[in-house]
C-alpha cells in the first residue's frame with residue numbers, strides 16, 4: 001500500500017479520498033486473500049476493490065428498485081384516488 | 083538382613099546431591115522423610131569411534147568417575163538406529179560441568195539428552211513423578227530401595243498431601259518492593275501474621291529462623307522472593323554469619339538461576355531468576371505464570387503430568403511443560419533427545435507466524451451493534467488437529483508413506499508411527515475433556531470439588547493454548563515449520579467447512595477468527611445452533627460448542643481508522659447475563675483503573691438492555707455516569723493512583739531514542755538507582771505530555787508526589803476515547819462527546835489533529 005504513496009500524492013484531494021476508500025475495501029477481505037495466497041498480492045487487493053464496487057452497485061440497484069417500486073405504488077395510489 | 087521401613091505417602095521434592103538424588107516424602111499425617119537413591123546420569127554423543135579418545139582425554143581430568151560405552155538408540159526424525167557413545171557421570175552434582183567442558187570441542191548436534199537436569203532424568207528413567215502416591219521402602223541408611231506405585235500421572239482422582247504454608251513478604255505498600263531500599267518483613271502462618279523489625283539485620287534473620295522452626299513450612303509463598311527477597315535474606319545472613327534455615331535440608335544449597343528476558347507471543351517477557359529450596363517449595367506469586375491463573379491445584383496437576391518438579395514447574399516458561407512430557411516419552415521409547423541450541427530464546431509468536439505463513443483465517447466483523455448473534459468455538463482447535471491428524475515434526479513428509487493428506491499443501495503424514503507431539507498431547511486433551519465433564523456432572527457451580535476440577539482443567543488449557551507455537555519454533559527441540567503449516571491448513575479447512583455448512587442453512591457469517599465464529603439468523607434459537615453444531619462436528623470431525631447467544635454485541639471500529647473494523651475486539655452481553663470483552667480499554671492491562679471503571683460502569687448500565695433498541699434508550703444514563711467521572715477528572719481531584727499507566731518495556735531504558743512517557747519514566751527510575759530490564763513493567767503517571775509546562779512528561783510511581791497533579795487534557799482524551807469506543811455507532815465521536823461533556827478544545831487545535839490522523843493511518847502503517 002505504501003508503494004502507492006507517490007501515485008496518491010499526484011491526485012486531487014477528492015480522488016485521494018476515493019483511493020483511500022478503495023484500499024480500505026481491501027482490508028475487509030482478509031480471509032479470501034489469505035486463503036488464496038496468490039504470489040502477487042496486488043491481484044487479491046484489486047479483486048477486493050472490484051468486489052466492494054460490485055457490492056456497492058448491487059446495493060444501490062436494490063435501493064433504486066425499492067424506491068421505484070414505492071414510487072410506482074405511490075403514483076398508482078394517486079391514480080386510484082383521482 | 084537389613085531392616086527396612088515403608089512409608090505410605092507422596093513424593094514431595096527431589097534434587098541432586100552427593101548421594102545421587104535426595105528425595106523428600108510426606109505421609110498422610112504430614113510427617114516428612116528424607117531419603118536418597120544412587121543415580122548416575124548419562125547422556126549420548128553421536129560421534130565415530132575414532133573420536134572417542136578425545137572425549138576420554140577431556141573427562142579423565144575430572145576428579146570423579148566418568149565412564150564411556152557404546153550403545154544403540156533411535157534418532158527421532160529418521161527412525162534409524164544410531165550407534166552412539168554413552169557418557170555416564172558418576173556424580174549428579176557435576177553432570178552440567180562435564181557437558182560444558184565437552185561442548186566447545188564438538189558441534190552441538192552430536193549431543194543428545196545432555197541438557198536435562200539430573201532430577202528430571204531420574205524421574206523419566208524411573209517413571210516416578212512429583213506428588214506420586216506410593217508405598218516407598220527405605221533401608222536403614224535412608225536409601226530408597228523400592229516403591230509400589232498406587233498412582234499414575236493420568237489419574238483424574240488423586241489426593242494431595244497435607245501441606246503447611248508460610249507466607250513471607252515485604253510489608254504492603256503501594257511501591258513495588260523491587261524499587262524499595264529498606265525492607266520490612268511480614269511472616270504469616272496458621273492464620274496469624276507477624277511483623278519482623280528491620281533495624282538490626284541479625285535480629286531479622288534470627289526471628290525469621292525462629293518462625294521457620296516453629297512453623298516448619300512445606301511451602302514458602304513470597305512476592306518477589308526470586309528476584310529480591312530471598313537473595314537479600316541470604317546475603318544478610320551471610321554478612322551476619324547466621325545460618326538461615328530456609329532449606330529443610332541443611333546440607334543442601336539453594337538452586338538459583340539468572341533472570342532472563344525472552345520473546346513470547348510477540349512480546350518481550352521478563353522473568354526473574356529462580357530461587358529454589360531443598361526440602362521445601364519456594365513459590366513466588368510474582369514470578370510464576372501459573373500461580374495467579376490456577377493456584378496450587380493447577381501447579382500440582384501440571385507437575386504430576388509433566389514430571390517437572392513443582393518448584394521448577396511453577397516457574398517454567400511457555401512450552402517447557404509440554405517439552406518435558408515429550409522428553410519423558412522419547413526417553414521411554416528409546417529415542418535420542420537433541421540438545422537445545424544455546425541461543426537466546428526467540429519465539430515466533432502466533433501473530434508473526436500468521437504473516438510468515440498464512441495462519442488461520444480471519445473474517446473481519448461487520449462493524450457496530452448487533453443483536454441475537456451466536457458465538458460458536460472449536461474446542462482446543464490446534465491441539466485437536468495435531469492429535470487427530472498425527473501432526474508432528476517427524477511425521478510430516480516422512481520417508482515411508484505417500485498420501486498427500488494435508489489440504490492445500492499436499493504434504494504427507496506418516497501412517498506407520500504415532501508422532502511425539504500427538505502422543506503427548508493426547509493425554510492433555512483427554513484429561514482436560516474429562517475434567518470438564520466431571521465438573522459439568524457436579525452441577526454445583528462454585529463448590530470446592532467443582533472449583534478443583536475447574537482449576538485443573540484451566541491449568542491444562544494453559545498447556546494447550548501454547549502448544550501450537552512450539553511446532554514451528556526454530557529452537558524447539560521438536561519443531562519444524564512444515565508441521566506448523568500443516569496445522570494451519572487443517573484449521574483453515576475446518577473454519578471454511580463450518581462457514582459453508584452455516585451459510586447453506588441460512589446463517590450469516592458476521593465475524594470469524596481462526597477457531598471462533600459469530601453467526602446470525604433471523605429468529606434462530608439455541609436448539610437451532612445446537613443442531614448446527616452437531617452437523618459441523620460430524621462433517622469436520624472436531625468438536626464445536628455454542629458459547630452463547632448475545633443479547634447484543636458491539637464490534638467497534640479500528641482505533642486507527644473509524645471506517646474499518648478490527649478483528650478480535652468486541653464486547654457483548656450474553657442472554658444468560660454474562661458479559662464478554664476482548665481488546666477494548668476495560669480489558670487492556672495498560673488502561674488506567676480510572677478509565678477502566680468509567681467504561682465498565684457504562685457497560686454495566688447497558689447490561690440491562692435485551693436489544694439494541696433498549697440499549698439506545700440507556701445512552702443518556704450511561705453518558706450521565708461517564709460525565710460524573712469526567713468532571714471529577716477535570717477538577718484535578720481524581721486519585722492519581724487510579725491514573726497509573728502500566729507498560730512493558732521493550733528495550734533497555736538507555737536504548738530508547740524517542741522521548742515517550744514510558745521511556746522517560748524508565749530513565750528517571752534508572753537515575754534513581756532502579757534498573758528495569760526489557761519485559762519488566764514500568765508504572766507511571768502522566769503529568770505533562772506536551773513537555774512544555776513541566777520538566778518531565780511522566781513520573782514513575784515511586785518518584786511521584788501528589789503535588790505534581792496529572793495531565794488533565796491527556797487523561798480527558800483517554801476517557802473520551804473509551805466512551806467513543808462504545809458509542810461511535812450512535813454518532814458519538816470524541817468531538818461530539820466534548821460538546822456533550824462541555825470540555826471543547828479551541829477549534830484550531832482540533833482540526834489540525836484530526837486532519838493528520840486520518841491520512842497518516844492508512845498510508846504510514
Ligand SMILES: [Zn+2]
Pocket residue numbers: 480481482483495496497498499
Ligand atoms: Zn510414514
